Amino acid sequence: MAERTGKRIAILALHIESNRFAPPVGRADFEEKVLLYGDEIMADAAREHPRMVGTMTGFIHAMNQAGPWTPVPIVNADVGAAGPIDHEFFLELQAEMRERLEAAMPLDGVYFGEHGAAVSTEIPDPDGVLFKMARDVVGPDVPIISTLDLHTNISEEMVDATDALIIYRTNPHVDQYERGVEAAGSMHELLGNVTATTAFIRLPLVAPQVTQLTASGPYGEIIDYGQTLIDDTVMNISIAGGFTYGDTPQNGMAFLVTTRDDMATARRICRDLAERVWNYRERFTPNLTSLEDCIAGAVARGEDHTTPSTIIADVADNPGGGGRGNTAWLLQGLYEAGAKDVILGVFNDAALAAEAHEKEVGETFEASFNRDEPDQYSNPFAAEATILALSDGKIIGRDPGSRKNMSINLGPTTALQVGAITVIVISIRQQCIDPGYFENFGVSVADARTVVVKSRGHFRAGFLPYFPPERVIECDAPGLTSPNFENFEWNGFKRPIYPLDQDADWTPPNW
Ligand SMILES: [Zn+2]
Incomplete structure (x- = not known):
């Protein structure tokens, strides 16, 4: 040859x-x-x-x-x-x-x-x-x-x-x-x-x-x-x-x-x-914060600007673990509680993004989140929303971790104002690992009192300059990637297995 x-x-x-x-x-x-x-x-x-x-x-x-x-x-x-x-x-x-x-x-x-x-x-x-x-x-x-x-x-x-x-x-x-x-x-x-x-x-x-x-x-x-x-x-x-x-x-x-x-x-x-x-x-035991406490904390931070800003990880809806990126429990809870200066990303909803792209920046409409995939792992939510930005969603990753310098395609993307919450809605499912997923669309991470990310842990590298580990909260909301094992019916594991079976035993191999 x-x-x-x-x-x-x-x-x-x-x-x-x-x-x-x-x-x-x-x-x-x-x-x-x-x-x-x-x-x-x-x-x-x-x-x-x-x-x-x-x-x-x-x-x-x-x-x-x-x-x-x-x-x-x-x-x-x-x-x-x-x-x-x-x-x-x-x-x-x-x-x-x-x-x-x-x-x-x-x-x-x-x-x-x-x-x-x-x-x-x-x-x-x-x-x-x-x-x-x-x-x-x-x-x-x-x-x-x-x-x-x-x-x-x-x-x-x-x-x-x-x-x-x-x-x-x-x-x-x-x-x-x-x-x-x-x-x-x-x-x-x-x-x-x-x-x-x-x-x-x-x-x-x-x-x-x-x-x-x-x-x-x-x-x-x-x-x-x-x-x-x-x-x-x-x-x-x-x-x-x-x-x-x-x-x-x-x-x-x-x-x-x-x-x-x-x-x-x-x-x-x-x-x-x-x-x-x-x-x-x-x-190896999770340290989760209840949905109610996550919402109450965000409301308090919105009122009292002397407290440090905080990031809430919606760990149960992590597209990086197979989540759909479209549960609305946090969004709905924060909206109904009147939490202020919250930014939330990235919500994966191609239908909603497409609908926004038929409109103009500044227009207000009834935004229906997760109309297509509601099920036991994912709830729908609707509220009036104003379009802040529209984009094709093509960005370059800048997080120092796994996607730095890579071409990232979020699909047609929009930033929506929903009450006092700014939501980034994307069309191609991703986990929110990079502040650029907000900042490319004119939404400041530094100015937010509460940031909500749909990610389990990969956001920690990119968001570290804004949020050291002590200002990260992991939320116990429902979802396909909930760390709360009671939310699933397991049938593939070899049992017994820890921690599902607390009495699981292991003997080292007799080599
Ligand atoms: Zn991995």
Whole structure:
């Protein structure tokens, strides 16, 4: 092959975090986000503002810098957090990946930029299926490495089919690019003489998503401790917090220690990490504020400007966890209580945004929020609203975390004044992770007394300059991503599991 210079590395990704309680997604949903084939992947990685997640661009950039190689871009399918992937579409995607991998043989390595918390409408572990498919195609000797979101649910199949799994170490995720770069480094090692050996433990512990921050707290502590053990033998230590709402048999905090062919060391460290966490498992308890108290606090701040402004995270309606971004419990409560100087974003309602776009800035109309999807997880609300701004919703991310510099498309967007509340209404579902989601539409975050964001935790990086951790409140409202486990009917977990089963037990493996 004339163009063959350097190693031939396949690049592919299914990037979805599936909330089993949310509506399924198919090809059209992926196309609306990021569905790229072949050379489109390399073209996107070369853009100033790529659409792919940072692990993909980090891997590609690092491989480019390290010297001649032959990238074999296959498929990048990224829909972010959503519901289960439609099984028919998953089978199509799997077939496309397999065909393209087979056509590309011989390959020297395979890189997946996976999220790791996919479920389909029929199976609990599409990620494991894809890794195994790749292993079947390339055979036992070709290295397969995947990066994974820290909210991955790790199955035995995922571990068995790959040589190394490299998980983000930050939440909010600010190290995606670095992990992609790390994966490229590991790929070079495995293309040389190094054999990766991994120990894996999964605890019967589903840590509520709001307890998985890494700047401090029980999860951050164990990640930081793990990093002190990296040395010439230990290549990577990855600790998956997991994604509760996947509701799968592979749910549970997971520990992966990858060594340069030293299984005894991998096992010793893996067991140490898991035991430490199991011994303090009761620390993974959410600290939520009731809806009533959130509203009362906002009313008080609107009256008394000597108190510090505060941000309320509507953690139960987090589009970054598969929420629809359209519950109105906080909006309605704040409106009816007469809370002042409140800004709320981003409310996902394409019908409402479209209606506003048929009108002019300054017009007043009866705004019907969430007319299309009211159900047990999401209430509707209507009130008179005045249009403050209209936009196509195309912005560049500036939050220092996961979407900095990326092209972000919110779809047709409007800023509405509803009582003393300014609401940003968007048309393409997103979590509100960046002050730019307000400020691009003329709404000041600095001047608000109360900011409400539909996000579980990723807003913390971007909004940190305005709101240090002590001025963040997590609201116990209803919704598809409520950290209040009593709001769901779980049927996928292996039971018993903590904290649903307080008497759940775990015995370390007898290695
Ligand atoms: Zn995540």
